Amino acid sequence: MTLRALFVASGIFLAAPAALAQATPEATIARFVGLANAGELTTPEGQAILTGEAKQFATDAKSALPAADKVIIATPALAVARMVLQAGSGEEADVYFYLEKTPGGWAVSSYRAMAMTGMNQMLLAELRKRRNLSPTEQLEKLNLELALSSDSELRSWFDANQTKLAALTAAFLAADDSAQDKVDPGTTADLKQLGLAAIEEANGEVRIVIGGMLDNTVGFLKPGPSGPPSISPSEYIWVEDVGNGWFLFRTT
Numbered sequence: 001m002t003l004r005a006l007f008v009a010s011g012i013f014l015a016a017p018a019a020l021a022q023a024t025p026e027a028t029i030a031r032f033v034g035l036a037n038a039g040e041l042t043t044p045e046g047q048a049i050l051t052g053e054a055k056q057f058a059t060d061a062k063s064a065l066p067a068a069d070k071v072i073i074a075t076p077a078l079a080v081a082r083m084v085l086q087a088g089s090g091e092e093a094d095v096y097f098y099l100e101k102t103p104g105g106w107a108v109s110s111y112r113a114m115a116m117t118g119m120n121q122m123l124l125a126e127l128r129k130r131r132n133l134s135p136t137e138q139l140e141k142l143n144l145e146l147a148l149s150s151d152s153e154l155r156s157w158f159d160a161n162q163t164k165l166a167a168l169t170a171a172f173l174a175a176d177d178s179a180q181d182k183v184d185p186g187t188t189a190d191l192k193q194l195g196l197a198a199i200e201e202a203n204g205e206v207r208i209v210i211g212g213m214l215d216n217t218v219g220f221l222k223p224g225p226s227g228p229p230s231i232s233p234s235e236y237i238w239v240e241d242v243g244n245g246w247f248l249f250r251t252t
Helices: 003-021 025-038 044-048 052-056 118-129 135-147 151-174 177-181 185-193
Strands: 070-075 078-086 092-102 105-112 198-202 205-213 216-222 236-243 246-251
Touching: 003 025, 025 070, 025 078, 025 092, 025 105, 052 105, 070 236, 078 151, 078 236, 092 151, 092 236, 118 135, 118 205, 135 185, 135 205, 151 185, 151 198, 151 205, 151 216, 151 236, 151 246, 185 198
Parallel strands: none
Antiparallel strands: 070 078, 078 092, 092 105, 198 205, 205 216, 216 246, 236 246
16 A cells, blocks of 8 residues: 555544544534543544534533433434533532534534522522421422422423323413413412412413523423424523423523
8 A cells, every 4th residue: 555545544544433423413422522521622523523602612621521311303403412410419410512513514512501500509508407497488498499400300290290280281271361461379379389480371382480590490381383492502491392292491
């Protein structure tokens, strides 16, 4: 083999793994985790599977990311991968990485997580320290625990409470127009007893909000005729089918 042929063959060998790593969102996020954990996101290979803000914020620091536990294809050009981070205490936190289809294949473009939960975590920790809580504080504690739950915990909660959610939704929709503008006291009490914050309806879509701050909310929704909302890094950062027509959602 000539020296020229050797260089050509070497180039093909090096290009093939990169092409394979960007062939699908699943392959790309798996390679991204490997490179991030090795501190190699600033290398040529690392930069090749990044785009947009992800490329700008890449560092050579080593991460400790787990494998993605679920990948959702939002559109032909956008996908989202969830990673479940675990603290030393065993608590879970979900992080969402977005991938875009580029001319070179799939590339990680950004990531999101529920923001501004520090204050809520501090408040919940304080409530857990107290031996005696008032009825109001007990409901506040219940709501905070639910709002700070991971996707896995919320799916389990939904499985155990979907009958109650269905009944609550039916009662809400059966109310007259004036009651829909201002939820009646009975519905409000039922919401609080379940640890929920609000129920609302627009264009046939019902949203049951657990909690959050400002635009950072989490809850369950039942889509209207247009279907579930689209996933994006700028609004609904996660929308997951949890069964029987319901979806877990997070916004930011």
